[in-house]
Amino acid sequence: MASSGAKKVRSKEKPGNSPAMLPTLTPSERVDLLRKMVLIRRFEQKAAQAFMQAKIRGFCHLYIGQEAVAVGSISTLHPTDAVITAYRDHGHALARGMSSRECMAELFGKITGCSRGKGGSMHFFSKEKHFHGGHGIVGGQTPLAAGIAFAQKYNGTGEVTVCYLGDGAVNQGAFHEALNLAALWKLPVIYVIENNEYSMGTHQSRSSAGYPLVKRADGYDMAGITANGNDVDDVREKMWDAVQLARTESLPSLVEIKTYRYRGHSMSDPGNYRTKEEIAERKKESEPISMFKERLYKEKVLTEKEYEEIERQAVAEAEDAIAFAEASAEPEVATVFEDIHAPEDQIAEFRPPIGS
Amino acid sequence: MAVITMREALNQALSEEMERDGRVILMGEEVAEYQGAYKVSSGLLQKFGAKRVLDTPISESGFAGLGVGAAMQGLRPVVEFMTWSFSMVAYDQIVNNAGAIRYMSGGQYSIPIVFRGSSGAGLQVGATHSHTPENWYANVPAMTVITPAFPDDAKGLLKSAIRSNNPVCFIENEKLYGFKGEVPEGDVLTTIGQARICREGSQVTLIANSASTHVALASAEQLAADGISAEVVDLRTIKPLDIPTILASVVKTSRVVIVEENKPFAGWGAQVAYEIQHRAFDSLDAPIERVTGLDVPQPYARVLEQAVMPSAERVTEAAKKTLG
Ligand SMILES: Cc1ncc(C[n+]2csc(CCOP(=O)(O)OP(=O)(O)O)c2C)c(N)n1
Ligand SMILES: [Mg+2]
Numbered sequence: 067m068a069s070s071g072a073k074k075v076r077s078k079e080k081p082g083n084s085p086a087m088l089p090t091l092t093p094s095e096r097v098d099l100l101r102k103m104v105l106i107r108r109f110e111q112k113a114a115q116a117f118m119q120a121k122i123r124g125f126c127h128l129y130i131g132q133e134a135v136a137v138g139s140i141s142t143l144h145p146t147d148a149v150i151t152a153y154r155d156h157g158h159a160l161a162r163g164m165s166s167r168e169c170m171a172e173l174f175g176k177i178t179g180c181s182r183g184k185g186g187s188m189h190f191f192s193k194e195k196h197f198h199g200g201h202g203i204v205g206g207q208t209p210l211a212a213g214i215a216f217a218q219k220y221n222g223t224g225e226v227t228v229c230y231l232g233d234g235a236v237n238q239g240a241f242h243e244a245l246n247l248a249a250l251w252k253l254p255v256i257y258v259i260e261n262n263e264y265s266m267g268t269h270q271s272r273s274s275a276g277y278p279l280v281k282r283a284d285g286y287d288m289a290g291i292t293a294n295g296n297d298v299d300d301v302r303e304k305m306w307d308a309v310q311l312a313r314t315e316s317l318p319s320l321v322e323i324k325t326y327r328y329r330g331h332s333m334s335d336p337g338n339y340r341t342k343e344e345i346a347e348r349k350k351e352s353e354p355i356s357m358f359k360e361r362l363y364k365e366k367v368l369t370e371k372e373y374e375e376i377e378r379q380a381v382a383e384a385e386d387a388i389a390f391a392e393a394s395a396e397p398e399v400a401t402v403f404e405d406i407h408a409p410e411d412q413i414a415e416f417r418p419p420i421g422s
Numbered sequence: 423m424a425v426i427t428m429r430e431a432l433n434q435a436l437s438e439e440m441e442r443d444g445r446v447i448l449m450g451e452e453v454a455e456y457q458g459a460y461k462v463s464s465g466l467l468q469k470f471g472a473k474r475v476l477d478t479p480i481s482e483s484g485f486a487g488l489g490v491g492a493a494m495q496g497l498r499p500v501v502e503f504m505t506w507s508f509s510m511v512a513y514d515q516i517v518n519n520a521g522a523i524r525y526m527s528g529g530q531y532s533i534p535i536v537f538r539g540s541s542g543a544g545l546q547v548g549a550t551h552s553h554t555p556e557n558w559y560a561n562v563p564a565m566t567v568i569t570p571a572f573p574d575d576a577k578g579l580l581k582s583a584i585r586s587n588n589p590v591c592f593i594e595n596e597k598l599y600g601f602k603g604e605v606p607e608g609d610v611l612t613t614i615g616q617a618r619i620c621r622e623g624s625q626v627t628l629i630a631n632s633a634s635t636h637v638a639l640a641s642a643e644q645l646a647a648d649g650i651s652a653e654v655v656d657l658r659t660i661k662p663l664d665i666p667t668i669l670a671s672v673v674k675t676s677r678v679v680i681v682e683e684n685k686p687f688a689g690w691g692a693q694v695a696y697e698i699q700h701r702a703f704d705s706l707d708a709p710i711e712r713v714t715g716l717d718v719p720q721p722y723a724r725v726l727e728q729a730v731m732p733s734a735e736r737v738t739e740a741a742k743k744t745l746g
Contacts, residue, residue, distance in 0.1 A: 182528030191527035209484045213491020243484025405529035412585035416615035417662050
């Protein structure tokens, strides 16, 4: 009883209910997309500096180069739809509307951070913004996404879940179990493979058999969609189809978005597995921020002067986030014992006090 | 009071809690149409329908994680592992997701989920199917670990577990599903984290859980025949441990034998022994003895497996050793 109808349900050939059209954005909404992408870029450049100064420790995976994916895809969602991703999560968090301050403070391990300094770079959370992590185990978030979508369907909320994963994560068993469950139970979830070609130092040609990766949707009778992750408009258009499928027909899809990261896998990666020329070439061909900026110039919805102002504001916001994080207090050591258990309200508390 | 089996007691707990709270769902392999591999979920599909009683594919990692995601959204899933031996392929979801998301998010999420199912050795199913993993999961800071030995506790503790706002590993023992006992009718809860003295005695304390409680009780009979008075403490909950009840018994008897089916290295008994020597050193008249599953993969042949399992004879011998 797998969703046998789903396979044929590709973008542009949906049967039944005429789908809502992708809303045309106003010029100022289009400029906002650019603004978000620039903010993510500047935020992360500041974070990289702070990391070099040892103000941020541990692992720090930058999203630089992939901004159009998070910004474009999240722009197709309702504010109450769920978003969940892996450890390369700064971009998604900011695109979801979390503040630069709470995100930077989390990187600094401060009590004002979005996870009270307990998560760090890889584990951002904001339940309020329906941003459900930030997950450090490759592929580990993919069953959670199915469960979030299960609850959305169970409660009849009409909301959908978007789950991001890397091209390396497609080879985790948990991902395949989640895809099968999502298709079998017709869950309103969209799995987005952000294919940046590398998992750490391994090019996809050395890690995955079977291209394109989106073909894996076929095995589960699930819609498979691809998008150009350097083009925020293309991401929006293709994601919209997947989101509509989830929202109106409660069907999952797998979306493969081609992208490229310009920095190392994490701040500690010297990147010896690819040449500087390769990166430079990719930037020249398809740098997502300049591509979109040029398009907006052509459309005459943005002037160079206005763009400079966007840049100025993004840098100012990133600097403010750094200042805020720096000025914020370290967590009191006593908070180490907080947030382990939720308070009980249906049964008496049964745990002895900490340290007894 | 009705006398029913452990299996029926667990079934009543599930049924009553699903009746009471529409957020409670049950999922796992064969739980719905097949009525449960061990028939614990018998009749629940008929009562609550396929929306709330869900047969899953054989994807422990997938459906355990799906349960955690649903719990993050406020549902209260009961996730059945056909046996706990199969929970290892879901270990990441249990430890990192159920066990750490509340903490990593700075307290933003509650994870009200119960993982439950059969466990234990002694039925000649070999090394892969015989695990008693209470010590593994007790090592997860956020986890509550419950291991009932009697039908009334099974029911009362499962009801409490479902009502807890935190993740619970509820580890049943296959050998006990058919065990009968008195179970009070209706909405009677057992408090999590409280041990019970199931036999009073004065000379040696036998501390056990789950099926090992019955081994300890059998040993207490043997000891009584030899004129030795043994007290049997059934922990019921492995985490959190009921330290006051343990200590009160140790103060009374001054001698301790711990009986546990799990393997010896960092088995839960090692923790109990540590707590006792740390808190009641002066009360002890002899070194603490442990009777555990032997430190070998579980063998198939009956004579070998019986040698590996804690037995009343081994417990009796250990108790006599503490008495010098
Ligand atoms: C289960 C697991 N194995 C290994 C790692 C270490 N690790 C972290 S990221 C990564 C590469 C993942 O690459 P990909 O899925 O393509 O995501 P990207 O980093 O490109 O965003 C590895 C191997 C991990 N975090 N979890
Ligand atoms: Mg990658």
